[in-house]
Amino acid sequence: MQTPMIIDSHTHVDRVGWYDPPETIIRLMDEAGIAKSIIMTYGEAPDAEGSIEYIAQAVERYPHRLIGYARMHPGRGHEAHHLFRKAMEEYGFKGLKLHPVGSLCHPAEAETLDMIRLATRYHAPVLFHCGDEELTLPLQVAQAAESCPEATIILGHMGGYFHWRDAIRVAERCPNIVLDTSALPYPRAIKEAVDRLGSSRVLYASDGPGCDPSIEVHKVRLAGLAAQDEDAVFHHSIQVILDRVTISGER
Amino acid sequence: MIVDSRVYLGSCLFGYGQSVDEVLSNMDRLGIDRAVLAPVKPPQYRLGPANDLVAECVAQHPDRLVALCRVDPWQGEASVTEVRRCLGELGACGLYLDPWEENFQVNEDIVLPLVEEAGHHSRPVVVNGGHVRVSHPTQIWDLARRFPDVQIVAGNGGQINICGMLLSETRRMLEACPNVVIDTAGTYREDFLEEIVTEVGEERVLFASGSPVYDQEFEMARVRLAHLNATQKAKVWGSNALAAFGIPAGCD
Numbered sequence: 001m002q003t004p005m006i007i008d009s010h011t012h013v014d015r016v017g018w019y020d021p022p023e024t025i026i027r028l029m030d031e032a033g034i035a036k037s038i039i040m041t042y043g044e045a046p047d048a049e050g051s052i053e054y055i056a057q058a059v060e061r062y063p064h065r066l067i068g069y070a071r072m073h074p075g076r077g078h079e080a081h082h083l084f085r086k087a088m089e090e091y092g093f094k095g096l097k098l099h100p101v102g103s104l105c106h107p108a109e110a111e112t113l114d115m116i117r118l119a120t121r122y123h124a125p126v127l128f129h130c131g132d133e134e135l136t137l138p139l140q141v142a143q144a145a146e147s148c149p150e151a152t153i154i155l156g157h158m159g160g161y162f163h164w165r166d167a168i169r170v171a172e173r174c175p176n177i178v179l180d181t182s183a184l185p186y187p188r189a190i191k192e193a194v195d196r197l198g199s200s201r202v203l204y205a206s207d208g209p210g211c212d213p214s215i216e217v218h219k220v221r222l223a224g225l226a227a228q229d230e231d232a233v234f235h236h237s238i239q240v241i242l243d244r245v246t247i248s249g250e251r
Numbered sequence: 252m253i254v255d256s257r258v259y260l261g262s263c264l265f266g267y268g269q270s271v272d273e274v275l276s277n278m279d280r281l282g283i284d285r286a287v288l289a290p291v292k293p294p295q296y297r298l299g300p301a302n303d304l305v306a307e308c309v310a311q312h313p314d315r316l317v318a319l320c321r322v323d324p325w326q327g328e329a330s331v332t333e334v335r336r337c338l339g340e341l342g343a344c345g346l347y348l349d350p351w352e353e354n355f356q357v358n359e360d361i362v363l364p365l366v367e368e369a370g371h372h373s374r375p376v377v378v379n380g381g382h383v384r385v386s387h388p389t390q391i392w393d394l395a396r397r398f399p400d401v402q403i404v405a406g407n408g409g410q411i412n413i414c415g416m417l418l419s420e421t422r423r424m425l426e427a428c429p430n431v432v433i434d435t436a437g438t439y440r441e442d443f444l445e446e447i448v449t450e451v452g453e454e455r456v457l458f459a460s461g462s463p464v465y466d467q468e469f470e471m472a473r474v475r476l477a478h479l480n481a482t483q484k485a486k487v488w489g490s491n492a493l494a495a496f497g498i499p500a501g502c503d
Contacts (some may be wrong), residue, residue, distance in 0.1 A: 011337075018415075089353045101414055101416075129414070131412075131413035131414055132413060132414075132416050133416075135414070135415075136414075138470060138499070155377075157413050157415050160413040161411050161413060161437070182439075182441060183413050184413070185465050185466070185469065185470075186465070186466065187466050187469055188466070207440075208444065209414065210439075210440040210441070210443070211439075211440055211441060211442075212441040212442070212476060212477075214472075214476050215441060215469075215472045215473060215476050218469065218472045218476070219466075219469050219472075220470050222468055
């Protein structure tokens with residue numbers, strides 16, 4: 001039987017804090033049979049100096065395995081916008097990562113919406129950390145999705161341990177919301193998300209290397225999805241999103 | 252030897268639950284030798300009958316199951332009496348505290364007589380851990396430091412914060428409290444479990460599924476796929492639980 005292609009929509013590399021060089025995620029990808037992973041740092045640019053370049057270098061080193069997202073601090077205005085444009089246009093990044101616990105920026109405050117709209121010019125997805133913490137709850141991120149209906153908003157961790165039902169509910173309300181499966185411990189939540197939203201709006205992700213990609217793959221398989229849906233979750237749904245990304249932002 | 256250190260039995264007020272037949276069937280299917288059963292909070296809110304149910308099931312399957320007793324600290328002296336009954340008459344192997352579902356902070360004064368009673372019986376105390384505001388690792392730490400001779404099992408790895416903010420806090424708690432171990436159910440990040448086993452101590456982590464709240468088969472994958480050596484895995488799978496709960500190794 002042919003092993004399905006897997007793209008991991010949410011992993012990390014960084015050289016500060018939690019030290020995870022690209023080789024760590026590559027090793028775990030090999031163990032799990034994962035073809036490609038989307039990588040981002042733990043810190044926000046531009047405060048995390050050199051973080052964009054670090055991702056760019058990792059992608060350059062493993063061009064067939066790694067895809068870059070720029071993790072940005074929306075409160076840093078022009079400097080953040082300039083760096084994000086550089087990431088997209090010079091380094092070929094494919095998306096924006098926002099972590100409101102890191103930046104302390106509400107998902108729907110003006111600076112955040114400006115950042116999301118900048119990403120949308122490139123048709124780039126916006127991946128939010130979306131868990132159980134203040135500023136990251138599904139009902140908070142949904143406010144951004146409603147304010148920017150043209151944006152593709154991904155709820156990373158699909159609401160965490162206690163808010164996955166909220167994540168599914170806001171995704172039912174907002175057609176521009178997509179869920180990623182990383183780290184939450186419930187295969188049944190993945191099944192329910194696919195049943196209610198369709199597999200085109202659910203993405204396999206691990207949050208590796210902290211969360212083991214092999215275990216996260218196993219979790220999706222335990223969800224008991226139809227083969228076609230599993231294939232979509234493992235790679236097709238994110239591939240459709242990535243294929244829309246343009247290298248130059250429409251002004 | 253695989254011991255699932257926390258499995259819930261009964262029909263719960265909050266909509267989850269499983270029968271003893273389901274517990275045993277899943278154990279057989281997944282290759283689990285023994286399970287430590289904790290009562291759920293029943294729709295009637297009465298934990299005494301729930302303790303009786305668990306004890307009856309254990310009596311019918313003593314080679315597979317052991318019991319934890321569960322009490323609500325807000326019941327005051329009656330809860331201490333119930334702990335005494337369960338650890339004495341019913342033969343429970345430990346006390347289970349659920350600060351999340353019984354709505355108390357685990358380091359509150361009302362909890363102390365219960366832990367003291369468990370200590371009198373030389374029995375461990377299992378805490379549904381990692382719930383911010385009621386069983387935060389610092390609160391478990393505060394409880395554990397007051398009872399250095401009582402074995403505390405912090406469930407859910409002591410932290411279920413998907414942001415990773417409690418990983419280092421839980422490690423600090425474990426380093427400060429040699430009487431605390433963690434169970435693996437629902438834990439955020441497998442590299443955290445590997446770090447605790449390899450850097451803090453091979454005896455400090457017990458496999459538990461927390462089923463049916465968590466998926467038993469998925470929870471087993473955390474240990475099966477862990478980057479640990481065979482000796483370390485054997486301890487996490489079972490021998491650490493045998494020691495923590497005082498289960499004779501040769502029972503089966």
